Every structure is written in C-alpha cells, then in structure tokens.
Amino acid sequence: MPALRRPASHARKGRRRRPLRTAGLVALGVGVLAAVLLTLYVGNRALVAKDALEQAQGRLTAFRAALGQPGAPSTARLAAQLRADTGKAAKQVDDPVWSAFEGLPWAGPNLVAFRETTELTDRLVRDGVSPVAEAADGLGVDSLKPRGGRIDIAPLQRLTPAVARLDDALRTADGSAARIDTAQVLPQLAQPIGALRSTIREALPVTTELRKVLPVLYPALGGEGQRHYLLIFQNNAEERASGGNPASMAMLLVDHGRISLGRQADSGDFPHPYRVPPKTWEGDWARIFGPHTSTYLTNITFTPDFPEVALMARSMWRDVYGGKVDGVISFDPVALSYLLRATGPVRLETGEELTADNAVQYLLSGVYARYTDPRMQDAVFASAAQSIFTAVTSGQGDPKAYLDQLKPMLDEQRLKAWSVRGDEQDLLLTSQAGNMLPADDAAATTFGVYNNDDATSKMSYYMDATVAVTARTCTVPMYSVTTRVTNTLQPSQVAGLTQYVLANQSGLRPGDDRQRVLLYGPVGARLDRVEIDGRRVVFGTNENWRLNTVPGATGMTEHRPAVRGRLGGRPVASVNITMGAGEHVDVRAVFSGGDGDPARLAVSHTPKVRPVPVTTRTEACG
16 A cells, blocks of 8 residues: 655645744744843943942941041042942943833832932932042141140131031931832841941931031131130039029130130129129019029029020120120030140149049149138139149040040030020020930920028038939829939048038028029929928918028928929929038929820939939830
8 A cells, every 4th residue: 555645735844844933943042142141242242330338338337437636538539439339330220221121020129229229329428428428638636736825717618618518418318218129128238228228317417416516617717707615613512503603604615616715704793693684584484583682693593594594694694794795605614624624733832733533523622722812712713723624625635535435525414605696596405515414205294303502501411312213104294303312521531621512501500501492393283292301391472581482382491482384384493401410301393284205204403523323114094
C-alpha cells in the first residue's frame, strides 16, 4: 500500500511556520535582552547613585565635625565635595529609563523612594548646607573668644542670612521627606529614609532658634551702635523671689564688640526709700508685694517677674545717674562660680584668690565674717566683679567651657535678661533667660515657689528648701504643692555670727529667720487653701498691715498678714513663716482647675545657695 502523503497545501503551511517561530523567538530574545540590559542600566545607575550618596554621607560627617573647630579642614571645600557627590547621585536618577521603570509593580515604589530621597538630599546640600559652609569657613569656637576686651562680631553678619537659608532648606526637606511613600519599600531603603527624616527633625529646632537669635545678636553686641546694659548682682544670702538682694550694680558698655565696665554702684547710692517711687503698680500686685518693693532698690527682686524687676531697676538707675539703659542682665554668686569653672581662679584686690570651689562660700558668708564694715564688703564684691570681668574679656579660659556653664545658669534661673527693644524682648521671653514663670502652661503645668527674706539679714545662706507637687487627674484637676523650708544653722553656731548676718527685725531671736513664701498656681486655676505646718491660713486683704481689714489674718500679730490675689492669670498666695536655728516649716497650697495638663508638671523656684530638690507625681483620682 503506498505511503500516505500530506496535502501540498498542508506541507506549505508547515514550512511557513518555521520562519515565524524563529522570528518570534528572536523578537522575544531581543526583548528579554533589552529588558535585561535596561535593568542592568537602571541597576548600574542606582549603584552609582548609592555609592555617591554613601560618599556624601562620609563627607557630611567630616563637615559636621569641622564646623567651629580650630585647625579643621575648610568647610567650604568640604561642602563643594559634598555638592559634587549629591549632584552626581541626583544626575543618575534623573533619567527617562529610570522614570519608566518606576511604573513597574515591584521595583517601582523602591525606585520612586530612592529618587525622591536623592533629590531632596541634593537640594538640601545645595540650598542649605553650602551657604552655611561658605559663611562659616575658617570660623571656630575660638572666633567668639574675646581678645583684648573685644569680640569679633563681623562673622555674625555672614552667618545670619546663611542660617536662614539652611532653615528654609530644612523645612522644605522635612516636607519632602514626609511625602515619601515607604509602604512598599524594602527595609534596606526604608531604614535610611527614616533616619534622614529623624536627622532633619532634630536639626530644625536648632536652626529655628539660631534664626531667631542671630539677627538680634549683632546689634545686641553693639554692631549698630553702643549699647548700655545694667548688670544686677543678686545676693542669695538675703533671698528674694528672683534670687537675692540686688544691692550691687554696674553698667556694661558694648560698642561694635568691644566690652567695658562702666560705673559701679551699690544700694547706698540710691534713695531709701524713694519718696515718689520711679515705678508703681496697683491692684493685686500692690496688695501682695506692698509699697516697699518699689521704693527700695534692695526689694525690687521681691517679685519673680523679671521684666518688672528690670523696669524698676532701669527707672531707679536713670533716676540717679540718667543716661541710656538698653537692657538689664541679672546673675548671682552661684552663677559666678560656674563662670570661674571656665576662666579658672582670679585674684581680688585684697590678695585673696577666688575659685569655682570657694566663690559661693566666700561671697555669701566668708566676706561677712572677715569684714564687718559694709563699705568694705561692697568693695570686695566690686573687686570680684571686676576681676571676673577682666578674666572673661581678656579671653581667659576655653570658649567651649563657657558654653557648658551657660546651661546650669539658665536651668537654675540664675541668669536673666531684659531688653528695652521689643524684638529682642520678644525673643528673650521665649528663652529661659526672659522670665521665671511662663506666660501659659502649654509646655507644662507650672507652679512657682519663691522665698523672700523678711528679717533684714544674711541668714538666707543657711536656708534650704524642698518642693513636692502632687497632681490628681480628677474631672477638675487637683494639685498639692508643699515646700519645706529648713534653717540649717545649728544653735551652737549662732554665737559665731556677726550682727550684720543675724536677723535685724523686732521679735526675732539670734539664729531666727523670717521669710515670706510665695506660691503661684497654674494659669486659670483656683487657690483652695494654704496650710502652715498643717494649720489653715486665714488671708488678709493687704500685705501692708495698716491696710488689712481682717484682724484674724494669719501673721497679723507680727504685722505681716497673709494675702492672696491673681497675677498673670495665676492664683498667688503670700504667707509669712519664722524658723529658729535647726528648725523647719512646711507650707502647703492646694489648687484646682486650670488650663494645664496634670500629667506634665514643672516647678519654678528661687535660685538658692544650694540646689532645691523638686519632686512631681501624678496619680489617679480616688
């Protein structure tokens, strides 16, 4: 039987399919090859960009280490290298093939996130880091060091606009980083993106503050003409709410960075009392503090409101000496001891050496034992101020050490400042130096506990205090504030003290101390009650006993009735206490309500000779 044969037409079809299959395979192969090549192309660009960014990260670390350091590499040169690295990385991701691959389902989100991160890094370096690097080139911490009584303030003019550009660039970068979608991004990429976001957000508060400070720092240092700053030296041995008796003052002159100390004065150079006080207050302020606060220079610090202290000091100085007073700066012997940590020891005109370790004891106690003449005491204080001033303005000590000591001065509210210029004062009020109590309780529910010596003595050197605050989170928050004031002087030590140190008020025994304790509650709160050693206080109507209309007011027998009122939206109580040698008194105030969060508590207190332990606790209502 003959073999079957396919029809011719069928055979022809079979022969035609081979070229078609071959063409399809070739096309597929070309497509695969193209995809592989394009993938390799994009991958290679990603690797180049990654390497450039890693190199940039290393340079950025070197750049940050070089800022402000003497002998460090040029920050401008480092920034140029940094720009080259980030620019190279940005060029790799600015590519049409890269853009096309961003549409792929798996690789796309990673490529988009990588590109956006690279672009924002390049913009940040170009628009923010580079201007600061060029402005700060050659500058170090030593650049701010006084030399021959002068600070070179010219760099401040270069840094001010550069820091503003950096702040703008960081804000833009922060917004861009927040918009990067990392939901489908590999952890290896998501982690550095998160780190970048954190770095930007950590830097923003710093640049924000610098942007506020730098524009006023240049004129404040006399860049636009001579400035006159009144220095107040608060003596903690005679406590006041703001720190101490401000019996010593001096005028600081600053002209284009050159600093000099002008006239020095003490309380004896001013009327006591002023027949017509240079500045007066009415209402609750007058009822709580009384007329003596604004008629005696030594009493102007009875209030913790430093702007009011500064206004009274400025008015009294100008009343006696006239002239300009552009601002007021206050500090105390403890702050001076911190300053001596930076300058090292100084020698007084008396030949004695003042150090960080002996300054507090000597200036607040030793000087009264050694010199009984108040004029000699004032001379010692003036000599100490002059010696430390000379050490600072001559550049003695390490600039970094000065910056390190600035923190405890501010944290303990020992350094305060006020300016007659509105923009500078607004800035100061946002800082720790501007005032002791905040205007509101947005950051924390803040209480004030302050001590005012009421014995005309230097017994405050022996007074210690503790403060404890407990909040209860009821429907209406409840707050208990307890301060224990302790007279650490022992009975056996009393005989060794001079009359100048001991209480000089009738009704007080040697070794006794009498104080007015001020208690401030939260903004918008109510004062419910105050107790002294467990006994409830009966409030009078005026601190001046002659104007008091409540015969049974606590303290009335000593002509010092307890009073209360509202200041700055806060409830305030003022009560009088007396302690013998080795004794203590507990004062407790109860407040309710207010605008603050009971879970966030803070306390402002008189900066005393020794630290004041503060404890806060929040507990559930029950």
